[in-house]
Amino acid sequence: MESSVDRIGDPWGSRVPHGRHQRWRARVDTFLTDGVEPDMVQDWVRAASILHSDGDAMDIAVIDGRMAGVRGRADDRVNRGRLGPKDLYGWQANASPDRLTRPLVREGGRLVESDWETAMGRVTARSRALLDDRGPGSIGFYTSGQLFLEEYYTLAVLARAGIGTNHLDGNTRLCTATAAEALKESFGCDGQPGSYDDIDHADVIALFGHNIAETQPVQWMRILDRLAGTDPPRLLCVDPRPTRVAREAAVHLAPRAGTNVALLNALLHEIIRTGRVDHAYVGAHTVGYEELAARVRDCTPRWASGICDVPAARIGEAAELLGTADRLLSTVLQGVYQSHQATAAAVQVNNLHLVLGMLGRPGAGVLQMNGQPTAQNTRECGANGDLPGFRNWQNDAHVADLAAVWNVEPDAIPHYAPPTHAMQMFRYAEQGSIRMLWISGTNPAVSLPDLARIRSILGQERLFVVVQDLFLTETARYADVVLPAATWGEKTGTFTNADRTVHLSEKAVEPPGEARPDLRIFLDYAARMDFRDKDGGPLLPWYDPESAFEAWKRCSAGRPCDYTGLTYDKLRRVGGIQWPVNEAAPDGTDRLYTDGIDWARPDVCETYGKDLVTGASDGVVEYRSLNPDGKAMIKAAGYVPAHEEPNSKYPFQLTTGRTLYHFHTRTKTGRVPQLNEAAPDVWVEIGEADAAARGLAEGDLVEVRSPRGALRGRLRVTGLRPGLLFVPFHYGYWDTPGGSGPGNGPASGRGSESGKGSGPDGGSGPDGDTPGRAANETTITDWDPASKQPLFKTGTAALTLVERGDGRQAPAPTTTASAPADGTGTRVRPTAGGPAAHASQIRSSAWDPSGGER
Numbered sequence: 001m002e003s004s005v006d007r008i009g010d011p012w013g014s015r016v017p018h019g020r021h022q023r024w025r026a027r028v029d030t031f032l033t034d035g036v037e038p039d040m041v042q043d044w045v046r047a048a049s050i051l052h053s054d055g056d057a058m059d060i061a062v063i064d065g066r067m068a069g070v071r072g073r074a075d076d077r078v079n080r081g082r083l084g085p086k087d088l089y090g091w092q093a094n095a096s097p098d099r100l101t102r103p104l105v106r107e108g109g110r111l112v113e114s115d116w117e118t119a120m121g122r123v124t125a126r127s128r129a130l131l132d133d134r135g136p137g138s139i140g141f142y143t144s145g146q147l148f149l150e151e152y153y154t155l156a157v158l159a160r161a162g163i164g165t166n167h168l169d170g171n172t173r174l175c176t177a178t179a180a181e182a183l184k185e186s187f188g189c190d191g192q193p194g195s196y197d198d199i200d201h202a203d204v205i206a207l208f209g210h211n212i213a214e215t216q217p218v219q220w221m222r223i224l225d226r227l228a229g230t231d232p233p234r235l236l237c238v239d240p241r242p243t244r245v246a247r248e249a250a251v252h253l254a255p256r257a258g259t260n261v262a263l264l265n266a267l268l269h270e271i272i273r274t275g276r277v278d279h280a281y282v283g284a285h286t287v288g289y290e291e292l293a294a295r296v297r298d299c300t301p302r303w304a305s306g307i308c309d310v311p312a313a314r315i316g317e318a319a320e321l322l323g324t325a326d327r328l329l330s331t332v333l334q335g336v337y338q339s340h341q342a343t344a345a346a347v348q349v350n351n352l353h354l355v356l357g358m359l360g361r362p363g364a365g366v367l368q369m370n371g372q373p374t375a376q377n378t379r380e381c382g383a384n385g386d387l388p389g390f391r392n393w394q395n396d397a398h399v400a401d402l403a404a405v406w407n408v409e410p411d412a413i414p415h416y417a418p419p420t421h422a423m424q425m426f427r428y429a430e431q432g433s434i435r436m437l438w439i440s441g442t443n444p445a446v447s448l449p450d451l452a453r454i455r456s457i458l459g460q461e462r463l464f465v466v467v468q469d470l471f472l473t474e475t476a477r478y479a480d481v482v483l484p485a486a487t488w489g490e491k492t493g494t495f496t497n498a499d500r501t502v503h504l505s506e507k508a509v510e511p512p513g514e515a516r517p518d519l520r521i522f523l524d525y526a527a528r529m530d531f532r533d534k535d536g537g538p539l540l541p542w543y544d545p546e547s548a549f550e551a552w553k554r555c556s557a558g559r560p561c562d563y564t565g566l567t568y569d570k571l572r573r574v575g576g577i578q579w580p581v582n583e584a585a586p587d588g589t590d591r592l593y594t595d596g597i598d599w600a601r602p603d604v605c606e607t608y609g610k611d612l613v614t615g616a617s618d619g620v621v622e623y624r625s626l627n628p629d630g631k632a633m634i635k636a637a638g639y640v641p642a643h644e645e646p647n648s649k650y651p652f653q654l655t656t657g658r659t660l661y662h663f664h665t666r667t668k669t670g671r672v673p674q675l676n677e678a679a680p681d682v683w684v685e686i687g688e689a690d691a692a693a694r695g696l697a698e699g700d701l702v703e704v705r706s707p708r709g710a711l712r713g714r715l716r717v718t719g720l721r722p723g724l725l726f727v728p729f730h731y732g733y734w735d736t737p738g739g740s741g742p743g744n745g746p747a748s749g750r751g752s753e754s755g756k757g758s759g760p761d762g763g764s765g766p767d768g769d770t771p772g773r774a775a776n777e778t779t780i781t782d783w784d785p786a787s788k789q790p791l792f793k794t795g796t797a798a799l800t801l802v803e804r805g806d807g808r809q810a811p812a813p814t815t816t817a818s819a820p821a822d823g824t825g826t827r828v829r830p831t832a833g834g835p836a837a838h839a840s841q842i843r844s845s846a847w848d849p850s851g852g853e854r
């Protein structure tokens with residue numbers, strides 16, 4: 001059965017219902033460029049998506065050395081052939097005419113085209129000079145959640161043991177730092193307990209601050225297929241926006257932003273009060289229950305209702321849903337992670353599962369989600385502010401073990417303090433102790449909080465900035481050297497999704513011009529710097545993706561993220577496989593903690609834990625006394641109000657986040673017509689009652705101002721909770737990435753004093769007087785004490801009318817959480833992609849010979 005569907009207007013496609021405990025059946029989604037038929041495709045090259053953390057497996061269609069489309073892989077465990085809108089259309093960005101094709105270097109304040117020899121010569125010359133004059137602490141690396149495993153591992157080795165700097169972190173700090181920290185706090189070690197297969201088995205699925213419909217659309221299709229099948233699950237949605245998830249939920253709680261801990265404590269209170277605790281599980285596998293019970297004793301639904309502004313009865317219903325679940329699956333994402341009590345709240349979700357004994361069985365699991373496609377690898381490889389292989393920087397045996405893998409002295413690996421987190425690296429650059437910042441695969445001039453400050457840091461003359469990217473981004477404009485990178489589809493490597501599934505993604509086409517894979521760039525740097533091991537051999541003896549993967553396997557051996565049972569060939573043969581994969585588990589591992597807690601013993605754990613309120617690290621002595629036998633740790637936390645609360649000047653709460661059709665700072669999706677047209681510019685969401693009270697309507701141009709800065713956008717009136725505004729964070733301060741306007745060539749150089757940061761018109765980004773459109777003009781320099789993840793979801797703002805809309809509409813989608821409220825009376829054009837967005841969907845019983853039974 002084949003059908004053709006506009007997957008912009010109908011993002012999730014049609015249903016293939018499946019009942020509880022059945023295997024999810026395949027549906028193969030394909031999008032080929034206009035005029036291309038499947039039989040014209042010369043080669044289908046194996047890959048997986050890198051536009052979210054799902055790892056949707058797909059093949060890239062190649063004709064005459066160019067990409068011509070993509071097709072989902074029916075046999076892969078993650079997506080069973082399905083693709084989301086970004087998967088289907090996003091690859092077209094690779095062929096954008098404004099890709100960087102040659103290195104750029106700054107000459108007389110301007111970025112000019114150069115060659116690799118000159119560009120890398122400058123990078124190594126500056127590195128050497130800084131090492132001589134100021135030592136390794138003057139060099140910092142800020143990387144990504146979007147490179148490949150082999151690349152992070154290479155970067156981690158060269159930064160930690162080559163340069164010897166402690167300043168290496170990823171944009172994963174903004175993304176999954178809390179996921180990692182919450183897992184470490186509860187289970188002693190990073191590593192996702194659950195599996196996506198749990199969706200097939202759960203009877204209750206609870207989503208905390210996770211708009212899965214838009215941010216992992218294929219797993220949402222899986223939930224929709226279950227909702228359409230027999231014995232469907234009941235959903236609990238905790239989200240202040242009226243997301244698609246909220247609309248399908250049995251219980252939707254829309255709390256005030258930043259109150260997750262109060263709500264979760266009330267849920268725990270109710271579960272304890274109503275006698276739902278699995279005391280056998282708690283006794284066998286956990287420590288800390290008594291403290292939790294005492295902590296939540298007074299956290300009644302009524303109490304939480306006053307803080308969260310959610311009816312107490314609804315909180316009771318939610319607790320009932322959780323407490324009566326046969327198999328409970330919970331997911332957690334940015335609505336929890338990007339707030340002031342991020343780790344404290346995420347840990348309470350783990351606690352729900354621990355007290356209910358809902359772990360390690362099909363359908364009973366926690367997914368502390370990742371956002372970025374390869375964030376898991378940033379963490380595993382130690383490119384994120386941890387040591388590779390989830391080793392504990394405070395445990396000398398772990399450092400010695402790592403030193404043995406690298407054949408260096410333990411002292412060559414900085415471990416005198418926790419690895420520096422990204423927000424601190426920017427602080428050091430601001431204060432002048434970091435003098436060189438190498439930014440790979442991230443666009444901090446749009447994605448970090450408080451952009452005016454970030455621009456002034458990056459624009460300093462004394463800071464040598466290297467940017468490694470596909471495009472001349474807002475950030476690249478501040479660079480002293482720009483290195484053109486090859487990307488997905490143009491290079492080979494592996495990466496791991498949010499449920500530990502490893503995929504191999506292979507090179508399908510040549511990169512444009514002189515662009516090079518990140519791996520090659522890092523290895524070239526290591527060779528030029530002549531990094532050596534303790535016997536005088538090369539520190540990084542590998543030379544291509546597969547040899548880098550083999551090196552990483554040795555580093556992962558015996559650790560939770562054990563890759564020793566994997567090879568490129570096996571990944572080609574089998575498709576996605578979940579780590580650990582080793583002799584004991586040659587086919588991979590569905591779930592962690594099926595048989596008790598494995599990685600929390602003091603000698604193996606990744607961390608001795610932190611104080612959730614202050615973030616102070618505990619030591620081994622405290623850890624041993626708290627958790628001598630290596631059980632799961634139930635850590636209680638009291639609610640603390642957000643650092644910034646609305647007042648008369650800034651009466652609204654302001655939260656920021658995503659829309660279905662765009663990825664982050666839009667360097668890719670902004671260059672894809674189908675995706676861009678669905679959400680071409682920034683908008684501002686407000687609830688119906690708030691709009692009515694202020695006489696505001698759909699399409700009005702408004703200004704959102706916070707104590708940091710301002711932005712302008714058109715208003716969309718939705719079912720958002722009262723007192724809250726929402727702004728998508730995708731839009732940088734230039735109009736159209738890759739558009740025909742000025743600003744696509746090298747900067748003309750009139751930005752800051754150093755000439756860095758020139759914008760499209762030669763000027764720099766918006767200053768205090770000219771409001772821009774990036775959400776991060778308004779966000780605050782502040783972070784969760786334990787995970788150090790910045791607070792993008794809990795700010796305050798004022799809202800003013802700039803100009804009436806007069807019948808215009810906001811450039812916001814209607815298919816998503818941004819849908820106009822039913823009662824507004826305004827007619828808004830529905831989002832549609834037209835013929836250019838038609839993709840095929842195929843169902844075949846051949847893919848599911850057993851008819852779905854397992």
Ligand SMILES: Nc1nc2c(c(=O)[nH]1)N[C@H]1C(S)=C(S)[C@@H](COP(=O)(O)OP(=O)(O)OC[C@H]3O[C@@H](n4cnc5c(=O)[nH]c(N)nc54)[C@H](O)[C@@H]3O)O[C@H]1N2
Pocket residue numbers: 051052053086175208209210211212214215216238239240241243255256257258259260333334335336339370371372373655656657658659660661662663664793817
């Ligand atoms: N389409 C698309 N998909 C993506 C991405 C993308 O850019 N676009 N990025 C990927 C990445 S890197 C990430 S990290 C993920 C993020 O995926 P999500 O976390 O699902 O996305 P967000 O929109 O950032 O935030 C989720 C929800 O948090 C809610 N929220 C805000 N404040 C609070 C609060 O105080 N409490 C609660 N409970 N909820 C709150 C918001 O209303 C929002 O709906 O998406 C991944 N997938």
Ligand SMILES: Nc1nc2c(c(=O)[nH]1)N[C@H]1C(S)=C(S)[C@@H](COP(=O)(O)OP(=O)(O)OC[C@H]3O[C@@H](n4cnc5c(=O)[nH]c(N)nc54)[C@H](O)[C@@H]3O)O[C@H]1N2
Pocket residue numbers: 144145146147171172174175176334338371372440441442443444446447448468469470471473485486487488518656657658663664665666667668729775776779792
């Ligand atoms: N206000 C607000 N801000 C946020 C968030 C929010 O919810 N609200 N979310 C935060 C989160 S969770 C995240 S993950 C960040 C994302 O923020 P960023 O990481 O800054 O966003 P991207 O646009 O994905 O930037 C990735 C860059 O890498 C480039 N790139 C892509 N592929 C490759 C490659 O193979 N090699 C190299 N060298 N470069 C490549 C892209 O062109 C792009 O410039 O934003 C954070 N900022």
Ligand SMILES: [Mo]
Pocket residue numbers: 174175176371372
């Ligand atoms: Mo993220």
